[in-house]
Every structure is written in C-alpha cells, then in structure tokens.
Amino acid sequence: MTVGERRNFRQNSPSNTPKGGGPGSGKGTQCKRIAQQFGYTHLSVGEILRQEISSGSETGSMIQKIMKEGKLVPSDVTVRLLQQAMQGINSDKFLIDGFPRNEENVKAFEDLTKMEPEFVLYLDCPQDEMEKRLLSRNEGREDDNIETIRKRFKVFMESTLPTIEYYESKGKIRKVDAGKSVDEVFESIKVIFSQGKDNKVPPSRHKCKCLIL
Numbered sequence: 547m548t549v550g551e552r553r554n555f556r557q558n559s560p561s562n563t564p565k566g567g568g569p570g571s572g573k574g575t576q577c578k579r580i581a582q583q584f585g586y587t588h589l590s591v592g593e594i595l596r597q598e599i600s601s602g603s604e605t606g607s608m609i610q611k612i613m614k615e616g617k618l619v620p621s622d623v624t625v626r627l628l629q630q631a632m633q634g635i636n637s638d639k640f641l642i643d644g645f646p647r648n649e650e651n652v653k654a655f656e657d658l659t660k661m662e663p664e665f666v667l668y669l670d671c672p673q674d675e676m677e678k679r680l681l682s683r684n685e686g687r688e689d690d691n692i693e694t695i696r697k698r699f700k701v702f703m704e705s706t707l708p709t710i711e712y713y714e715s716k717g718k719i720r721k722v723d724a725g726k727s728v729d730e731v732f733e734s735i736k737v738i739f740s741q742g743k744d745n746k747v748p749p750s751r752h753k754c755k756c757l758i759l
C-alpha cells in the first residue's frame with residue numbers, strides 16, 4: 547500500500563459505499579462451494595483464530611476476549627496465524643475468508659506475505675437478513691448473540707467498509723447480492739470465478755486468488 551493509498555484509505559467515507567455485507571453474509575457457506583467447484587484451499591481467518599482459542603494458549607485467551615467483544619484481533623497475531631496455516635499447504639489457490647477487516651490488516655498482509663489478491667469478493671447482504679441468519683446458525687459460537695452481533699456489525703461498518711473502498715479503488719471488488727438463496731448467490735459467484743484472469747497482478751504475487759468479505 548503506497549502512502550497515497552493509505553491517505554485515501556483514511557479519507558474515504560464509508561457513507562458512499564453499500565451498507566450491507568459482513569457477519570452472516572454467507573462467506574463460509576459460499577467458500578465451501580467455491581473450494582469444491584474451483585479447487586481452492588479455503589482458509590477462514592475466524593476459524594483459524596477459533597482454533598488458537600481451542601489450543602488453550604495465552605494468545606488464544608487474548609483472542610477469545612476480543613472476539614466476545616466483536617472487536618478485531620491485532621494484525622500481527624492474525625497474519626502470523628494465517629501465514630502458519632498457509633505454510634502447511636501445498637497450494638497456489640488460496641481463498642481467504644473474512645480477511646482483511648481493516649487498514650492495519652491490509653498493510654500487515656501486504657508487507658508480510660507480499661501477496662496481492664487477484665480480486666476480492668464482496669457479499670452484499672441486508673443487515674436484518676444477516677442478523678436473522680446469525681441468530682439461527684446454532685453452531686455454538688460465543689459471538690452469535692444479539693449483543694455481540696450488533697458490535698460486529700458496527701466494526702464492519704467502521705473498519706471493514708473502508709477496506710472494501712480501498713480494493714474498489716484498485717478495481718478489485720466483485721460484488722454479489724448475497725441476500726438471495728444459497729443456490730442463487732452461488733450462481734452469481736460462479737460467473738465471477740469463470741471469468742478471465744487479471745493480468746495486472748504479476749503471477750508471482752498471485753498466490754492468493756481471492757479474499758472474501
């Protein structure tokens with residue numbers, strides 16, 4: 547990220563961007579299908595963080611407190627865990643789910659991994675629909691309660707929408723209406739994944755093909 551891009555990142559007001567997307571938009575659901583149909587390795591950053599909590603480490607208990615509050619884990623921790631997860635996998639087609647969520651994440655990701663996504667899939671979904679989905683998810687997630695869900699929405703609006711703006715300014719956002727049925731959403735995603743490659747990104751940086759927000 548250049549100095550000018552960092553300045554733009556901060557100046558961009560989320561008020562001009564779509565107001566949907568974020569927790570419960572269907573990222574995990576669609577990633578499973580994309581991975582299966584297009585041969586990607588799916589890495590959910592939220593899942594990687596939950597695994598660290600399950601390990602019982604000190605870092606895990608720090609992450610647990612942050613997640614309960616619906617806040618974002620410091621970038622150095624997140625990127626280190628993401629890199630560790632990538633190292634064990636012999637793949638050049640990573641589908642990174644739910645990351646980067648703020649400016650600090652973007653910078654740490656670019657600096658530490660030297661990767662650049664070919665495009666970023668943005669699942670745009672009305673907030674009332676996402677709230678309904680999260681409240682009926684039933685996977686025992688500590689952050690799927692109404693109080694934390696509302697905090698997560700707020701963090702998305704304040705921190706992640708500017709990230710989407712940043713990738714938009716680089717022509718990398720592929721937006722999908724995620725308020726429809728699972729099958730309908732996947733039909734739109736299939737069109738995007740079947741399109742030609744972006745030749746502006748050097749192949750050496752192409753390792754991560756798509757981030758999904």
Ligand SMILES: Nc1ncnc2c1ncn2[C@@H]1O[C@H](COP(=O)(O)OP(=O)(O)OP(=O)(O)O)[C@@H](O)[C@H]1O
Nearest residue numbers: 568569570571572573574575679680683726727728
């Ligand atoms: N298009 C859809 N229509 C209805 N329900 C959906 C749709 N997509 C996903 N769901 C359901 O909504 C819930 C949330 O979906 P999912 O876990 O994929 O969202 P997510 O974006 O990964 O959420 P989070 O950010 O919290 O990880 C799940 O119970 C899933 O089965």
Ligand SMILES: O=c1ccn([C@@H]2O[C@H](COP(=O)(O)O)[C@@H](O)[C@H]2O)c(=O)[nH]1
Nearest residue numbers: 591592612613616617618619644645647
């Ligand atoms: O890049 C990230 C991704 C996630 N988090 C934290 O994890 C939870 C859950 O993430 P999901 O993608 O919804 O599974 C999120 O609310 C954050 O607390 C993060 O800090 N950074």
Ligand SMILES: [Mg+2]
Nearest residue numbers: 573574590592
């Ligand atoms: Mg998810």
